[in-house]
Amino acid sequence: MPEQLREISYVDAGVEALREEMQRDSTIVYIGQGIGPRGGNFRQTRGLCPEFGEERLRDTGICELGATGVAIGAAMAGSRAIVDEVFLDFSLEAMTQIIQQAANICYSSNGKIRAPVLVRSAMGSVRNAGPHHSHCFYGWFASTPGLKVVTPATPYDVKGLLKSSLREECPVIFIEHKALYNSKEMIPEGEYLIPLGEARIHREGRDITLVGISKMVHIALEAAAALEKEGISAEVIDPRTIVPLDRARIAASIKKTGRIAVIDEAPAMCGFAGEVVALACEECFDALDSPPLRICSLPIPSPFSPVLESQVIPTAERVVKEVRKLMEN
Amino acid sequence: MDKKLALTLYQKMLQLREFELKVQELYRRGLLPGFVHLYVGEEAVAVGVCANLQPTDLVYSTHRGHGHALAKGVPGREVMAELWGKSTSSSGGRGGSMHMYAPEYGFMGTNGIVGAGIPLATGAALSAQLRKSGQVVVAFFGDGAVNSGSFHEGLNFGAVWNLPVVYVCENNLYATEMAFRRATKNTSVQSRAAAYKLPGVEVDGSDVVAIHAAARAAIEQARSGGGPTLIEAKTYRFVGHHEGDPGTSYRTREEVEEWKGRCPIKSLRNKLLQDGGVSLESVEQVEREVHEWLDEAVQFARESPEPEASTVYDHIYS
Ligand SMILES: Cc1ncc(C[n+]2csc(CCOP(=O)(O)OP(=O)(O)O)c2C)c(N)n1
Numbered sequence: 230m231p232e233q234l235r236e237i238s239y240v241d242a243g244v245e246a247l248r249e250e251m252q253r254d255s256t257i258v259y260i261g262q263g264i265g266p267r268g269g270n271f272r273q274t275r276g277l278c279p280e281f282g283e284e285r286l287r288d289t290g291i292c293e294l295g296a297t298g299v300a301i302g303a304a305m306a307g308s309r310a311i312v313d314e315v316f317l318d319f320s321l322e323a324m325t326q327i328i329q330q331a332a333n334i335c336y337s338s339n340g341k342i343r344a345p346v347l348v349r350s351a352m353g354s355v356r357n358a359g360p361h362h363s364h365c366f367y368g369w370f371a372s373t374p375g376l377k378v379v380t381p382a383t384p385y386d387v388k389g390l391l392k393s394s395l396r397e398e399c400p401v402i403f404i405e406h407k408a409l410y411n412s413k414e415m416i417p418e419g420e421y422l423i424p425l426g427e428a429r430i431h432r433e434g435r436d437i438t439l440v441g442i443s444k445m446v447h448i449a450l451e452a453a454a455a456l457e458k459e460g461i462s463a464e465v466i467d468p469r470t471i472v473p474l475d476r477a478r479i480a481a482s483i484k485k486t487g488r489i490a491v492i493d494e495a496p497a498m499c500g501f502a503g504e505v506v507a508l509a510c511e512e513c514f515d516a517l518d519s520p521p522l523r524i525c526s527l528p529i530p531s532p533f534s535p536v537l538e539s540q541v542i543p544t545a546e547r548v549v550k551e552v553r554k555l556m557e558n
Numbered sequence: 559m560d561k562k563l564a565l566t567l568y569q570k571m572l573q574l575r576e577f578e579l580k581v582q583e584l585y586r587r588g589l590l591p592g593f594v595h596l597y598v599g600e601e602a603v604a605v606g607v608c609a610n611l612q613p614t615d616l617v618y619s620t621h622r623g624h625g626h627a628l629a630k631g632v633p634g635r636e637v638m639a640e641l642w643g644k645s646t647s648s649s650g651g652r653g654g655s656m657h658m659y660a661p662e663y664g665f666m667g668t669n670g671i672v673g674a675g676i677p678l679a680t681g682a683a684l685s686a687q688l689r690k691s692g693q694v695v696v697a698f699f700g701d702g703a704v705n706s707g708s709f710h711e712g713l714n715f716g717a718v719w720n721l722p723v724v725y726v727c728e729n730n731l732y733a734t735e736m737a738f739r740r741a742t743k744n745t746s747v748q749s750r751a752a753a754y755k756l757p758g759v760e761v762d763g764s765d766v767v768a769i770h771a772a773a774r775a776a777i778e779q780a781r782s783g784g785g786p787t788l789i790e791a792k793t794y795r796f797v798g799h800h801e802g803d804p805g806t807s808y809r810t811r812e813e814v815e816e817w818k819g820r821c822p823i824k825s826l827r828n829k830l831l832q833d834g835g836v837s838l839e840s841v842e843q844v845e846r847e848v849h850e851w852l853d854e855a856v857q858f859a860r861e862s863p864e865p866e867a868s869t870v871y872d873h874i875y876s
C-alpha cells in the first residue's frame with residue numbers, strides 16, 4: 230500500500246514535530262518570548278500551550294541572555310530544553326551562553342555533562358525588515374566545535390530534522406527561514422525521522438551541482454528550471470545540516486557534474502559557501518571542469534529599500550546568469 | 559557553637575587554604591599550565607555554604623573556583639590532577655582551573671566567563687523544580703558579576719519562577735583592579751535583591767559560623783519551595799587577582815594587612831581554643847590530617863598519567 234501523504238506548511242510541520250516529541254519526552258521544556266498562550270510570533274508553537282501547559286511552555290520577558298543560560302543550565306541538570314530566540318538576530322544577546330557554555334561543556338567535562346538544548350530561531354530577509362531582523366549568520370555557529378547546525382528548507386525536512394534534533398545529546402542550533410513558514414509540501418501521515426548529516430538531492434542533473442540551504446534551495450530549484458530551458462542540466466543538493474556536513478554526497482555530485490556553484494544567503498567571507506568550495510577543491514580537484522563558484526549575499530548591511538535589498542540577496546536570475554557565464558568558459 | 563560542626567568547618571577551611579598555597583607554590587615552580595585564581599582569604603564562604611548541601615545538590619562556580627569544588631566534596635586529588643592537566647580527574651584534564659566539572663559530586667563547573675554561572679544555576683534549578691528532584695542549586699559569583707546582564711536576568715528568572723536556587727555573592731571589593739565602589743553607585747549587593755522581590759542578606763564573610771547559619775536558612779527556604787535568596791558575603795582575597803598579580807598596586811598594604819588580621823581560619827582556631835572547649839591536641843590533629851591529605855593529593859596528581867593524545871577528539875558531542 231502506498232504511503233499516505235498529506236499537505237502541511239513549514240510552520241505547522243514544526244509544531245507537529247514539537248507535539249510528538251513533547252508527548253514522547255516529558256523532560257522537554259520550551260522557553261521563549263510569546264511561545265505560551267500566544268502560540269509564537271510566527272505561530273511556531275500554536276496549540277502547544279493548551280496541551281502541555283505553562284509549566285512546560287515558559288513565556289519569558291525580553292531577556293535572551295538569561296533565557297538561553299537558563300535553558301542550557303536546565304539541559305545540563307537533566308532536562309531537555311528548547312530556547313526560542315524568535316529572530317536569529319536576537320540570539321546575539323545570548324551568544325556567550327551558546328558559544329562559551331553550551332558548545333564547550335561536553336568536551337570540557339570529559340563527556341560527563343551533556344547540554345541537550347535546542348536553540349530555535351528564524352532567519353533571513355522577509356518583507357524588508359531591515360538590518361536588525363534579517364541576518365543569516367549560521368556560519369558563526371558552524372565554526373564553533375560542539376554545536377550542530379540545522380537549516381531546513383521544506384516542511385518535510387522541518388518535521389524530520391526537528392524530531393531528530395530533539396533526540397541529540399548535544400546543543401543544536403535549529404534555524405528556520407521566515408520566508409518559508411507558509412510554504413507547503415506533502416509529508417507522510419505517520420512518524421518519521423531524518424538523521425542529521427544527510428543531504429537531500431532535490432533534482433538530478435548532469436552539468437553542474439547547485440548547493441544551497443534553507444531558502445536558497447528554492448532559489449537553486451528555480452534557477453535549475455530556467456537553466457534546463459537553455460539546455461543546462463543542474464543538480465540541486467541541500468545538505469540540510471551544515472554541521473554535520475554530508476561531504477560524501479556533495480563530493481559525489483560534484484564528481485558527477487564536474488562543476489559546482491554554492492548559493493548562500495550569507496555574505497561570502499569566511500562562510501558556508503567557502504566551506505563547500507573548499508570541500509570541492511580538497512576532494513574533487515581532478516574532477517572539476519571549472520573553478521567553483523560562490524553566489525552569495527553582497528557584503529553589505531541589509532538595506533531597507535526594496536530596490537536596494539533586491540540587489541543584495543541571490544536571486545534565481547543572478548544564479549542563472551552566473552552559471553551561464555561559468556558554462557560558457 | 560556546635561563543637562563538632564565547628565571543628566569540621568575548621569578542617570575544611572584549612573584544606574582549602576593549604577591547597578591553594580600548594581597550588582601557588584607548584585604554579586610558581588612552573589609545574590601547572592594555564593592560569594590560576596586563588597581563593598586564599600575567602601574560604602569561609604564556600605565552606606559555610608556548602609556544609610549545608612546534600613551531595614546531590616548542585617553548585618555553579620567561578621574563575622576562582624578551586625575552593626568551591628573542594629567544599630562541595632570533589633576530592634582534593636581530583637582537583638589537583640585537573641589543575642595539572644592529568645587524565646585522572648573528573649574532567650580528565652580537558653578543563654583545567656576555569657572549566658572544571660565533577661557532576662558526580664554535584665559540582666557543575668568553574669567558569670571562565672564572569673557571571674555566566676548565574677543563569678546556568680537558575681536553569682538547573684528550573685530543571686530541579688520540573689523534575690521535583692528536591693535539589694537546591696547554589697550560584698557563587700563575585701562582585702564583578704553583579705553589574706552584568708547575567709546577574710540581572712538570572713535573578714529575575716529565579717524570582718519570577720520561584721526556583722530552588724541560592725545566589726551567593728563573594729564581595730571581595732575588587733574585580734581585578736577595579737574597586738567595587740568605582741564600578742557602581744550602589745555598593746550594597748544585598749540591597750539589589752529588593753529589585754527582584756527577593757530576600758537579601760549581608761553576612762560577614764570572615765565568619766564561617768555566620769555564613770553557615772545564613773546559608774542554612776536560605777537553602778532550607780529554597781528546598782521547601784520558598785524561592786531564592788541573595789546572600790552577600792563581605793570577604794577579601796589575601797592574594798593577587800591571579801597568580802602573577804601581586805595585588806598591591808590597586809590596594810594599600812594597610813588594607814590587605816587589615817583583612818589578613820580578620821583571617822577566617824585563624825579566628826575560628828582562636829575561638830575553638832578559647833571558648834569552644836576544643837583542645838590544642840585535637841586542633842593539631844586536624845592540622846596534621848590536612849597536611850597528609852594534601853601530600854597525598856599532590857602525589858596522586860604528580861604521578862597521574864597525562865591524557866592519551868589519541869583521545870583529543872573524544873566527547874565533542876557526547
Ligand atoms: C565576561 C567576562 N569579562 C571579563 C573577564 C575577565 N575577568 C576575569 S576575572 C575578572 C574579575 C572578576 O571579579 P569578581 O567577579 O569580583 O571575582 P573575583 O576575581 O574578585 O573573585 C575579570 C574582569 C571575564 N573572565 N569574563
Ligand SMILES: [Mg+2]
Nearest residue numbers: 700701732733
Ligand atoms: Mg571581586
